[in-house]
Amino acid sequence: MDSDFDISAKAGLTDRGYARMAPFVWPRNDRRRGGRFFGAGQFHTADGRGVMIAVTPRASQAPDAAFPFRLNTGRIRDQWHTMTRTSLSSRLSQHLAEPFLEIHPADAARLGLAPAALAEVCNDHGCAILRVLVTDRVAVGHPFAPMHWTGETAPSGRVDALVPGLTDPVSGQPASKSASVAIRPFAARWYGYAIARSAFRPDCAYWARAALPGGMQAELAGLDTPADWAAAARDLFGVAGDPLVVDDAARGLHRLAFLRDGLLQAALFIGPAPVALSRRHLGGLLGQAAGPAALAGRAGADVPDPGVALCACFNVGVNTITRAVTEQGLMTVEAIGEALRAGTNCGSCRPEIRALIAQNVPFREAAE
Numbered sequence: 001m002d003s004d005f006d007i008s009a010k011a012g013l014t015d016r017g018y019a020r021m022a023p024f025v026w027p028r029n030d031r032r033r034g035g036r037f038f039g040a041g042q043f044h045t046a047d048g049r050g051v052m053i054a055v056t057p058r059a060s061q062a063p064d065a066a067f068p069f070r071l072n073t074g075r076i077r078d079q080w081h082t083m084t085r086t087s088l089s090s091r092l093s094q095h096l097a098e099p100f101l102e103i104h105p106a107d108a109a110r111l112g113l114a115p116a117a118l119a120e121v122c123n124d125h126g127c128a129i130l131r132v133l134v135t136d137r138v139a140v141g142h143p144f145a146p147m148h149w150t151g152e153t154a155p156s157g158r159v160d161a162l163v164p165g166l167t168d169p170v171s172g173q174p175a176s177k178s179a180s181v182a183i184r185p186f187a188a189r190w191y192g193y194a195i196a197r198s199a200f201r202p203d204c205a206y207w208a209r210a211a212l213p214g215g216m217q218a219e220l221a222g223l224d225t226p227a228d229w230a231a232a233a234r235d236l237f238g239v240a241g242d243p244l245v246v247d248d249a250a251r252g253l254h255r256l257a258f259l260r261d262g263l264l265q266a267a268l269f270i271g272p273a274p275v276a277l278s279r280r281h282l283g284g285l286l287g288q289a290a291g292p293a294a295l296a297g298r299a300g301a302d303v304p305d306p307g308v309a310l311c312a313c314f315n316v317g318v319n320t321i322t323r324a325v326t327e328q329g330l331m332t333v334e335a336i337g338e339a340l341r342a343g344t345n346c347g348s349c350r351p352e353i354r355a356l357i358a359q360n361v362p363f364r365e366a367a368e
């Protein structure tokens with residue numbers, strides 16, 4: 001039986017042809033061009049019948065006093081595998097821009113983990129540092145972390161560092177759903193947020209970078225505090241010159257912006273806690289005329305902040321949708337779609353729109 005993933009018709013493809021290649025449906029060989037597997041109600045086996053294979057699971061280490069949590073890992077809606085292509089899309093990256101740990105409120109309270117803090121997740125294999133997302137979507141004792149981030153995008157947020165080397169003897173599938181881990185707050189000395197028109201690679205205990213429409217952003221956290229933040233920012237961005245600066249060393253607050261010909265090239269915001277800013281507003285300033293007001297980190301009070309993009313297809317922010325619910329009284333996913341287009345293309349944001357409606361209209365039934 002040949003492989004179902006057979007694209008041998010493309011074997012002679014040149015680099016130029018690859019660069020110009022349009023998407024196509026596989027398989028693509030001298031006998032088949034696309035079509036649906038299993039569409040005729042049969043499996044991809046010689047006789048078309050399914051083959052059931054009995055296996056004896058090799059149990060991974062059970063949770064114990066040292067590693068009391070069972071870590072589930074998996075996908076999120078915006079990214080694919082290790083993000084080699086999806087991370088190039090700034091729009092996809094704006095929804096969830098860094099690796100995270102979904103943890104039940106009871107576990108978070110017991111561990112002293114606040115929302116948006118960083119958690120250190122460890123076991124005998126290694127450690128990962130992940131942004132805390134407190135939610136009852138996961139069960140007590142069963143946190144979840146996404147699998148997509150790599151050394152290129154978040155070297156300290158890789159969950160493969162935690163997954164034991166156990167693989168299924170037939171499929172080769174790793175035991176990526178059941179690592180036993182310990183979790184504790186990550187004791188960062190400082191937190192940061194950076195944006196720049198050119199790509200940059202931070203060098204601190206935690207960082208996660210993502211594409212912006214006009215450049216790149218990174219979430220940062222460190223254990224060592226630079227003596228000179230302006231020098232550290234010049235190193236980080238590879239720029240020269242004096243930035244605009246707001247410093248409050250006593251409170252550990254530092255804000256720096258680099259301009260060229262009056263246009264914003266890069267900015268760094270540092271604080272003693274996870275940095276609260278309008279990331280969408282700041283990202284939109286890159287390459288634009290800017291001045292000291294950029295260091296405010298948010299738009300003026302008269303400009304509504306759309307918030308983090310919830311609908312990637314139409315770039316509709318979570319605050320925009322919330323306002324449509326609370327101020328315009330839109331109570332269904334369809335009504336939101338009609339007014340804002342959110343949820344009307346691929347539909348993958350519809351569950352989150354529904355959850356937002358339910359969250360903001362507690363006494364009325366949210367229906368799709």
Ligand code: FES
Nearest residue numbers: 311312313345349
């Ligand atoms: S993310 Fe595709 S329709 Fe919203």
